[in-house]
Amino acid sequence: xxxxxxxxxxxxxxxxxxxxxxxxxxxxxxxxxxxxxxxxxxxxxxxxxxxxxxxxxxxxxxxxxxxxxxxxxxxxxxxxxxxxxxxxxxxxxxxxxxxxxxxxxxxxxxxxxxxxxxxxxxxxxxxxxxxxxxxxxxxxxxxxxxxxxxxxxxxxxxxxxxxxxxxxxxxxxxxxxxxxxxxxxxxxxxxxxxxxxxxxxxxxxxxxxxxxxxxxxxxxxxxxxxxxxxxxxxxxxxxxxxxxxxxxxxxxxxxxxxxxxxx
Numbered sequence: 399x400x401x402x403x404x405x406x407x408x409x410x411x412x413x414x415x416x417x418x419x420x421x422x423x424x425x426x427x428x429x430x431x432x433x434x435x436x437x438x439x440x441x442x443x444x445x446x447x448x449x450x451x452x453x454x455x456x457x458x459x460x461x462x463x464x465x466x467x468x469x470x471x472x473x474x475x476x477x478x479x480x481x482x483x484x485x486x487x488x489x490x491x492x493x494x495x496x497x498x499x500x501x502x503x504x505x506x507x508x509x510x511x512x513x514x515x516x517x518x519x520x521x522x523x524x525x526x527x528x529x530x531x532x533x534x535x536x537x538x539x540x541x542x543x544x545x546x547x548x549x550x551x552x553x554x555x556x557x558x559x560x561x562x563x564x565x566x567x568x569x570x571x572x573x574x575x576x577x578x579x580x581x582x583x584x585x586x587x588x589x590x591x592x593x594x595x596x597x598x599x600x601x602x603x604x605x606x607x608x609x610x611x612x613x614x615x616x617x618x619x620x621x622x623x624x625x626x627x628x629x630x631x632x633x634x635x636x637x638x639x640x641x642x643x644x645x646x647x648x649x650x651x652x653x654x655x656x657x658x659x660x661x
Contacts, residue, residue, distance in 0.1 A: 423464070427460050427464070428456075428457045428460045428461065431453075431456040431457060431459075431460055432453050432456070432457060435449065435452050435453050435456050436449055436453060439452060480532050481530070481532050483532075484530045484531070484532035484588035484589070484607075485516055485517075485530045487530075487588050487607055488516065488528060488530045488588065488607050488610070489502070489504055489517065491586075491608060491610060491611055492517060492519060492528065492610065492611055494611050495519060495521060495611055495614060495615070498521065498522075498615060499521050499522055499626065500519055500520065500522070500626075501519070501520050501521065501626070502518070502519050502520075503515070503517070503518040503519075503520070503630075503633060503634065503637065504516070504517055505639060505640045506518055506633075506637035506640060507637060507638050507639070507640045507641070508561060508564060508565065508568075508637060509568065509636075510564065511561065511564065513557070513561065514640040515527065515529075515561070515565070515637060515640075516528060516529045517529075517530075518565070518633060518637060519614060520626060520629050520630050520633060521614070521626055522619045522620065522621055522623075522626065523614055523615070523617035523618055523619060523620055524579070524580070524581075524582065524617070524620045525565070525566075525569065525579060525581045525582070525629060526581065526582050526583075526584055526614055527558070527561060527562045527565055527581050527582070527583045527584065528584045528585075528586055528610060529558045529561070529583070529584070529585050529586070530585075530586050530587075530588060530607070531551075531554060531586070531587050531588070531590070532588050532589055533546040533547065533549045533551070533587070533589065533590055534546065534547055534589045534590060535547020535548065535549065536590070537590060537591070537592055537593055537597070546587070546590045547590075551599075554585070555585065555599055555600055555602050555604075556600065558583045558585055559583055559600050559601060559602050561583065562581045562582065562583030562601075563581075565581045565637070566579060566580055566581045568636050568637075569581070569629070569632060569636060572632045572636055573628075573629070573632055579629070582603065582617075583601070583602045584602070584603045584604075584605060584610060584613075584614075585602055585604050585605070586605055586606070586607045587604065587605070587606050588606075588607050590606075591606050592604040592605065592606065595609055596609070596613070
């Protein structure tokens with residue numbers, strides 16, 4: 399969700415910077431349209447009033463087309479918006495976990511990665527990384543990997559597995575000596591359904607959004623309330639809220655690639 403808001407804000411700033419250039423281009427095109435219509439009107443011996451009406455119509459058409467092209471959101475923004483809506487559905491589905499002693503952290507930064515953590519769930523059954531996927535289509539598997547419709551899921555699954563390992567390592571580095579913690583990565587599908595409602599691929603659990611909370615609740619009890627509180631405290635410090643405002647961060651090329659693969 400925070401990724402979408404940040405992307406939208408950056409695009410709004412960029413669009414503001416392009417206002418002058420866009421207005422100049424629209425003005426030039428409108429002037430050319432006026433000249434062309436006037437010349438053709440004169441060659442065809444049209445009445446002056448008719449030429450004026452045609453000029454006004456063409457100028458209005460140019461302005462409308464320019465406004466639509468300028469203010470419409472590009473496909474990339476729309477894709478991020480759909481992802482954000484899917485993340486909100488996952489967040490609502492995870493709300494019931496709070497009544498069972500779980501803490502759900504949303505939109506958290508992950509050091510060394512261009513991607514953010516959609517949802518980090520911590521409770522009696524341990525820590526869980528929950529990432530949302532909005533792809534459509536039936537699941538199928540072949541030699542090339544797992545697919546949702548025509549979209550290959552292997553890059554996304556590998557990235558989520560890597561994120562789970564990174565979160566585990568970063569938590570372990572801040573926990574007292576002797577602590578053993580393993581973050582279980584989960585992909586929650588908002589539009590597609592894994593076969594039989596559950597699948598495990600490269601140690602990543604694949605579930606529909608509606609089934610994630612039940613799966614976590616039935617995973618057993620591994621942590622005591624005091625351990626949960628300590629783990630939550632560490633997680634909030636290690637994984638701060640993903641920044642929406644402010645200058646864009648910079649990451650290593652490999653991490654930027656992981657961020658792109660996520661989409």
